[in-house]
Every structure is written in structure tokens, then in C-alpha cells.
Amino acid sequence: MPNYWLMKSEPDAFSIDDLKKMQRSPWDGVRNYQARNFMQTMKEGDLVFFYHSSCTPAGIVGVATVSKEAYPDHTSWDPSSAYYDPKSTPEKPRWFMVDVEFTEKWPAILTLAELKLHPELADMLLTKKGNRLSVMPITADEWEYINLIAKK
């Protein structure tokens, strides 16, 4: 049994179409401890909702699969990177990333507004007010339900 996740990306920086072109990509730039800790528990084969944030509309646009488990995010010690963190070094990395593989793009975005309409999804971190977590776990029930409404 895989575990299920949701990961947010701003499509201007990295979209599901970018992943589709590349097929496989590191998910770098996560600079939040809670999100990092979740990534460190990911296993190869885990399934991920690809979420577009800070855009109109925001929502889930497809699915990716974890293809490599957590390893140090080298952009964190690269001074030329936008994700540079002087407190992270190759000897003592503070930030980690996983690799993901393109799995499917949905025919239409499943918007946050629609997700919020379903009482079945009211317990999700995603639909809660003020939530800013960029990597979060999804229950098997939520995974199944969301796939259902995405494809109806």
C-alpha cells in the first residue's frame, strides 16, 4: 500500500506540464520543517496530488509518484540559488528533497473552491483556513474520494 500526499507548487516556477515534459524531477526548494519532515517519510511508489498554488484558480491538476526517497537538497548550499540557506551545508544538510515522476494530468483542474464544497473533505489540512503547509499527508479515503470527483 502506498501512502498518499499532496504537494504544492507555483505553476510559474514548476507546473505539472513541466513535470510532464521532464517525466521525472527533483522536488526542491521546500524550506519548511513540517513539510520537510513529511517528505522524509515518503517511500518510493507513494502517490502525490500535484497542486498548483498562488494562481487562478488554485487546485489539484494531476498525480505524481515518488521515485526517489529523501536526499539532501543541494540548492540549499548553492549561494546562487533562490533557495539558498547559509545554515545548510553538504556536511550538515538542513533541507531535503524527493524525486517525483509524472503520472497523470487531469483533464481539468479540481479547484480548491470545489474541494471546499465537499463535507467529506472538511478534515483535510488543505481546506482549512489559513493553512500554508506545502507538503501534507492525504488519507486513503480522501485520495479515493478526490479521484472520484476529479473524474466524474
Place this chain on the structure above:
DNA sequence: GCCAACGTTGGC
């Protein structure tokens, strides 16, 4: 562009 909500930093 606005602003509410949240996480992090740093002074004490």
C-alpha cells in the same frame, strides 16, 4: 494588490 494566517527570529 491586499491582507489574514502562520512560521521564524531574536531580544530579553
Place this chain on the structure above:
DNA sequence: GCCAACGTTGGC
């Protein structure tokens, strides 16, 4: 260890 100030996220 507290908490105010600050910076960032992210929906609208």
C-alpha cells in the same frame, strides 16, 4: 522560554 516583530504564503 516568552513573545513581539518580521517575513512569507497563498487565497481572493
